[in-house]
Amino acid sequence: MSSPQHSAGASGALIPVILSGGAGTRLWPVSREALPKPFVRLGDGRSLLRRTLDRAARLRDANAQGQTWLVTNRDYYFLSRDELDAHAGSVRFLLEPAARNTAPAIALATLAIAAEHGEDSILLVLPADHLIDDEVGFAACVERAQALAREGWLVTFGIEANAPETAFGYIESGQALPHGGFAVKRFVEKPPVERAREFLAAGNYSWNSGMFCFRARDMLAALAQTAPQLEANARKAWAASQAGLLGKDAIELEGASFRALESISIDYALFEKAGKVAVVPGTFGWNDVGAWPEIAAQFPADAHDNRASGRAMFIDSSQCFVHSHGRLVAALGLKGMVIVDTPDALLVMPKERAQDVKKVVEAVRASGDDKHIFHATVARPWGTYTVLQEGPQFKLKRIEVKPMHALSLQMHHYRNEHWIVVSGTARVTRGDDEFLLATNESTYIKSGTRHRLENPGALPLVLIEVQSGQYVGEDDIVRFDDKYGRVPKTQ
Amino acid sequence: MSSPQHSAGASGALIPVILSGGAGTRLWPVSREALPKPFVRLGDGRSLLRRTLDRAARLRDANAQGQTWLVTNRDYYFLSRDELDAHAGSVRFLLEPAARNTAPAIALATLAIAAEHGEDSILLVLPADHLIDDEVGFAACVERAQALAREGWLVTFGIEANAPETAFGYIESGQALPHGGFAVKRFVEKPPVERAREFLAAGNYSWNSGMFCFRARDMLAALAQTAPQLEANARKAWAASQAGLLGKDAIELEGASFRALESISIDYALFEKAGKVAVVPGTFGWNDVGAWPEIAAQFPADAHDNRASGRAMFIDSSQCFVHSHGRLVAALGLKGMVIVDTPDALLVMPKERAQDVKKVVEAVRASGDDKHIFHATVARPWGTYTVLQEGPQFKLKRIEVKPMHALSLQMHHYRNEHWIVVSGTARVTRGDDEFLLATNESTYIKSGTRHRLENPGALPLVLIEVQSGQYVGEDDIVRFDDKYGRVPKTQ
Numbered sequence: 001m002s003s004p005q006h007s008a009g010a011s012g013a014l015i016p017v018i019l020s021g022g023a024g025t026r027l028w029p030v031s032r033e034a035l036p037k038p039f040v041r042l043g044d045g046r047s048l049l050r051r052t053l054d055r056a057a058r059l060r061d062a063n064a065q066g067q068t069w070l071v072t073n074r075d076y077y078f079l080s081r082d083e084l085d086a087h088a089g090s091v092r093f094l095l096e097p098a099a100r101n102t103a104p105a106i107a108l109a110t111l112a113i114a115a116e117h118g119e120d121s122i123l124l125v126l127p128a129d130h131l132i133d134d135e136v137g138f139a140a141c142v143e144r145a146q147a148l149a150r151e152g153w154l155v156t157f158g159i160e161a162n163a164p165e166t167a168f169g170y171i172e173s174g175q176a177l178p179h180g181g182f183a184v185k186r187f188v189e190k191p192p193v194e195r196a197r198e199f200l201a202a203g204n205y206s207w208n209s210g211m212f213c214f215r216a217r218d219m220l221a222a223l224a225q226t227a228p229q230l231e232a233n234a235r236k237a238w239a240a241s242q243a244g245l246l247g248k249d250a251i252e253l254e255g256a257s258f259r260a261l262e263s264i265s266i267d268y269a270l271f272e273k274a275g276k277v278a279v280v281p282g283t284f285g286w287n288d289v290g291a292w293p294e295i296a297a298q299f300p301a302d303a304h305d306n307r308a309s310g311r312a313m314f315i316d317s318s319q320c321f322v323h324s325h326g327r328l329v330a331a332l333g334l335k336g337m338v339i340v341d342t343p344d345a346l347l348v349m350p351k352e353r354a355q356d357v358k359k360v361v362e363a364v365r366a367s368g369d370d371k372h373i374f375h376a377t378v379a380r381p382w383g384t385y386t387v388l389q390e391g392p393q394f395k396l397k398r399i400e401v402k403p404m405h406a407l408s409l410q411m412h413h414y415r416n417e418h419w420i421v422v423s424g425t426a427r428v429t430r431g432d433d434e435f436l437l438a439t440n441e442s443t444y445i446k447s448g449t450r451h452r453l454e455n456p457g458a459l460p461l462v463l464i465e466v467q468s469g470q471y472v473g474e475d476d477i478v479r480f481d482d483k484y485g486r487v488p489k490t491q
Numbered sequence: 492m493s494s495p496q497h498s499a500g501a502s503g504a505l506i507p508v509i510l511s512g513g514a515g516t517r518l519w520p521v522s523r524e525a526l527p528k529p530f531v532r533l534g535d536g537r538s539l540l541r542r543t544l545d546r547a548a549r550l551r552d553a554n555a556q557g558q559t560w561l562v563t564n565r566d567y568y569f570l571s572r573d574e575l576d577a578h579a580g581s582v583r584f585l586l587e588p589a590a591r592n593t594a595p596a597i598a599l600a601t602l603a604i605a606a607e608h609g610e611d612s613i614l615l616v617l618p619a620d621h622l623i624d625d626e627v628g629f630a631a632c633v634e635r636a637q638a639l640a641r642e643g644w645l646v647t648f649g650i651e652a653n654a655p656e657t658a659f660g661y662i663e664s665g666q667a668l669p670h671g672g673f674a675v676k677r678f679v680e681k682p683p684v685e686r687a688r689e690f691l692a693a694g695n696y697s698w699n700s701g702m703f704c705f706r707a708r709d710m711l712a713a714l715a716q717t718a719p720q721l722e723a724n725a726r727k728a729w730a731a732s733q734a735g736l737l738g739k740d741a742i743e744l745e746g747a748s749f750r751a752l753e754s755i756s757i758d759y760a761l762f763e764k765a766g767k768v769a770v771v772p773g774t775f776g777w778n779d780v781g782a783w784p785e786i787a788a789q790f791p792a793d794a795h796d797n798r799a800s801g802r803a804m805f806i807d808s809s810q811c812f813v814h815s816h817g818r819l820v821a822a823l824g825l826k827g828m829v830i831v832d833t834p835d836a837l838l839v840m841p842k843e844r845a846q847d848v849k850k851v852v853e854a855v856r857a858s859g860d861d862k863h864i865f866h867a868t869v870a871r872p873w874g875t876y877t878v879l880q881e882g883p884q885f886k887l888k889r890i891e892v893k894p895m896h897a898l899s900l901q902m903h904h905y906r907n908e909h910w911i912v913v914s915g916t917a918r919v920t921r922g923d924d925e926f927l928l929a930t931n932e933s934t935y936i937k938s939g940t941r942h943r944l945e946n947p948g949a950l951p952l953v954l955i956e957v958q959s960g961q962y963v964g965e966d967d968i969v970r971f972d973d974k975y976g977r978v979p980k981t982q
Contacts, residue, residue, distance in 0.1 A: 330854075332847060346837065388879045394953075422885035423884065
């Protein structure tokens, strides 16, 4: 990294680092590779990522520190930016070219923050796909963790275990520390249910939440000691990173040097081996939203304990959950069933099979179907498109272009495109012409013609595109110019 | 009826009469008021009605008689015609303006056939929504019934009972008759299960199939005796009927005189009271396709007894049935579940609740939703349209116009229409202009402009219509001229 663009914050200030990744296969068919779990929306329309950003901003502002860092895959940069909204000016992106688990992500975030805000900065690492009900309780815990971090502790947050969960790792607490913390005696992997019951009975075990708090200098020192190879490779990857390619707020990690990093969790790589590791007990309504029943719990129940997101009709049914996307879902004579409906895929299962949804995802993947990757609505840097229907020699899309955004200047060999504006105004480049298209107006782009679609206005532009021609595959596209760096440099 | 258009057939010839009605609420959401059960398609793509037409044609041809009669609601005339295909020249329609159960339908069919083919004609009444596996066995039974009918018997077909069914009425057989028939001792209403078990044990009870065979003159005489009011009213309704209004092959019953007929089944009105009633035992794989499990049985089972119509993925599931309409349906950990997926409504239930689907239909109706009436794809005399998407100030349709068909000459006050041809050729009338639109071409109809869309070619015309404007409701239409009699005569 050559030129830091932001001034360093106050020494010892709290800097939230959001780790936004994870396909969330147990939330299929809503979560997909193309729309992972952090982007799943709950009852009030806010995504899990947006909730995490909101939560981070409140903590950060209380600390008078101006930055939140978001570590995510390069592919999710534009999708993530759409979630920023009011946070747009205060979020920095660290973009990964591949998935490498939490240790590389945390090592690189620490290096970035040490370089830009100083080695005394205190990082608060938050997964982007958890829910926290009690934000006041959470802020109090963070304050305790921060106090311990200032004294050189690497702090974990242990969630009070209230059931013999087998889906989480456990932390055994040892001697009491100041600020309400405890020294960690040991970490235990996801246990079988009998061991989980023992932990619950023992009383000094808590769930490992995957949230951490530490000073940058202590993390770097601990990494050098417990995972020296990873630490050295992280420094190389950091040196090769480049800022400002995709956006002014983003640092991009370089492919080869990042891929050289071992894919390993920070628990394995560091916390289980490091010396000064503390746990702060967390009682703030934590929920990792791991599977559908946890999503269901976010919606109000009817008199028979049925819950719904969307249009559902329950007849002689109880303890069911319906997630619907516009269609009417009728449940007749069902008990404890989960029905998840999306425009192109539907899942039906009993609640107790919720942990096995990954089996479905694997089966879909094995079948060669791309339903595990794409949704009917696909996000693009400039907005979204939805394939409404596809048939022999035609494809129908609803295209929404964000204000002041533009598609690339492009050309198709085989397909003709008809554009009908249903709201907003479009600026169209067609060959050498440039003209405006108002609501209710339409135009036609013949195959072989260079063209560009822009939204020059302040309101979203919605248009219907009807593609017709011999071949209507997405790969019939030649890009000449693109605002979002999607043109190969050799062109 | 003033002028019979067809010559009378050979005296005593067999004339199949198909009764095509019944919403089939237990097959919701596939069957609806706008697409009742006879139009539901099974595995090989043929509808139940089409199968009945095929079956009737084979029997009829064996009898060298050129006509099948189809009694149905006026609203289903065009939809039914689409099913005729090769039968087009040999089917006569008797169109009812309202639903009045089987007695009025059979009385009027008998009057029509007596008038057109003579009182010695033998009617074979077949519901349009039953399946028969063994057509050879069926033809043999019909031959026996026909022999009895020639001797003046009113013949029913009794299906060998192989389970204590409570969804059917029962027929008790008495003394043996010639031709393998039996005199009917009595008819029994749908019994409770204990009585059904007794009937099964007794051995001389069979299920009432709703199929009948009789000579026209005998039916008229029996009606005059058992239901004189109905007979008199049927004669009045017949006298008021008119031929050739909707199509050359159709006789339309007049509203007021038809509505004066009592809504009653032929079993109640006549068979339970008449003197010379026989039953022919039927063993020909009869299935009344009353509910989803009977539909499921038409599809092959996998190793775990799962069956599917459409794209389904079964994981740790058994004895399930999935009906899918394009989308991927994943069943995880399910046993004995029925999942019926349509573009706008979805039903999930255990198999044993299949008889209760009408509860869902009632609940949907009570909720004021029109999902019980319309499908996303709507049949019209000229073809079909499918609403692909609807939003504020726009609506998107896929329109398919049959060869040589045309929409009405019409005008809209509030909406503009954009038409893009994706296959075939359109002839467009727009104001005073008339022009052809080839595949990949498009045009624009401004609100207030008279227009007409026609398919002048031999292949189906498929186009995308994008409606935009202040108001895009179906009722913003002024029709000036229509091939299918949909213009009020006062206009």
